[in-house]
Amino acid sequence: MADDQLLSQLKGKYQSVISAAPQIGIQLQNVHIENGKLLIRGKAPNENVKNDIWNRIKAVDPSYSDLVADISIDSSLPQPQQQAAGSSGGGTGRTYTVKSGDSLSKIAKEMYGDATAYNRIFEANRDKLDDPNKIFPGQELVIP
Secondary structure, three states, X not given: OHHHXXXXXXXXXXXXXXXXXXXXXXXXXXXXEEOOEEXXXXXXXXXXXXXXXXXXXXXXXXXXXXXXXXXEEOOOOOOOOOOOOOOOOOOOOOEEEOOOXXXXXXXXXXXXXXXXXXXXXXXXOOOOOOOOOOOOOOOEEEOO
């Protein structure tokens, strides 16, 4: 019973990491309590994606003393498309759910490492966005 409460509490704390993992290409295998800590086990397609999830973990809690993240590299997983110049619209299926306090430039910084790339996200979501300064929590955005 205590494990259920702890699991619920820690999943809430690290929800942004758990939600982002599949969006950035990590295949989650399990998320549960082990030895009093939240264990997140998954496979990343490359080192950059693995580093990205670790940066997100440290953004939630720099000490992450209540978390064990076992992220291995599996190069057979689909590689995320990154700034593939000339790639046509067919979409990678990567999406992002807007959270309170987000802006397109903040999302671009998180996804591409460059806040000025916000227009790529705006253009890919013209069907649901009229203004790059008007996004709302809960919106599902395509990340090209």
